[in-house]
Amino acid sequence: MSRISTGIMMIIFVFVASPLYATNSHQQENNKKIVLEFYEKAINQMDFEAASVFLGPHYVQHNQRAADGIEGLKSFISYLRDTFPHAHSTIKRVFADGVYVILHVHAVRIPGTRGIAIVDIFKLKDGKIIEHWDVHEDIVDNPANANGMF
Numbered sequence: 202m203s204r205i206s207t208g209i210m211m212i213i214f215v216f217v218a219s220p221l222y223a224t225n226s227h228q229q230e231n232n233k234k235i236v237l238e239f240y241e242k243a244i245n246q247m248d249f250e251a252a253s254v255f256l257g258p259h260y261v262q263h264n265q266r267a268a269d270g271i272e273g274l275k276s277f278i279s280y281l282r283d284t285f286p287h288a289h290s291t292i293k294r295v296f297a298d299g300v301y302v303i304l305h306v307h308a309v310r311i312p313g314t315r316g317i318a319i320v321d322i323f324k325l326k327d328g329k330i331i332e333h334w335d336v337h338e339d340i341v342d343n344p345a346n347a348n349g350m351f
Contacts, residue, residue, distance in 0.1 A: 229297035232325045236302040237295065239330055240321070244290050244308075247282040249275045257329035264335050285310040290319070293351045300325050307351055308337075315340035318350040 235255055243252035253271065262269045267277040281288060289312075294305035302323045309316035317337045324332035340350055 225299070229299070229302075231328065232300070232302050233295050233297050235325065235328060236304065236323050236330065237292065239323075240290070240292065240304065243274070243278055244281070244288075247278050247286075247288075249278045252278070255330050257326055257331040259331060261332040263333060281310075287312050305351070307340075315342065 239252050239255035242248050242255070246252075253275075256271055256274070260269075260271045260274060262273050264277075267273050288308065288310040290306050290308040292304050292306050294303075296303040296305075302325065304319075304321040304323075306319040306321060307316055308319050317339050319335055319337040322334040323330050338350070
């Protein structure tokens with residue numbers, strides 16, 4: 202490829218492709234905000250009605266302990282509210298990758314306990330949450346290393 206062709210390709214990238222990446226970056230930041238607001242309403246405030254505005258028409262749940270769908274989420278939030286009324290989750294990190302938002306969370310369901318480390322993964326479509334996965338691990342009293350979970 203000649204220098205002129207390379208130069209033309211760079212110009213095309215800057216003026217054509219860059220706005221696509223900027224839009225994607227803007228959408229990822231917007232997706233983060235949506236998930237953070239949803240998480241606060243659903244998990245910390247345990248308010249299904251307030252959280253439900255962030256859901257798409259269909260919600261796929263991959264947590265094995267929660268029923269699928271929007272009604273399953275409603276039941277899970279009700280369970281949290283009834284069983285762990287003083288629970289609180291602190292989001293330590295937020296990542297976005299395309300249509301996915303990933304949270305690294307310290308959840309303490311019973312005040313005074315060490316809690317659990319959670320990674321929540323949300324998929325969004327058209328600005329709405331449509332799918333959720335999570336993995337979690339208890340924070341132990343005597344870890345094998347001093348690195349911490351967060």
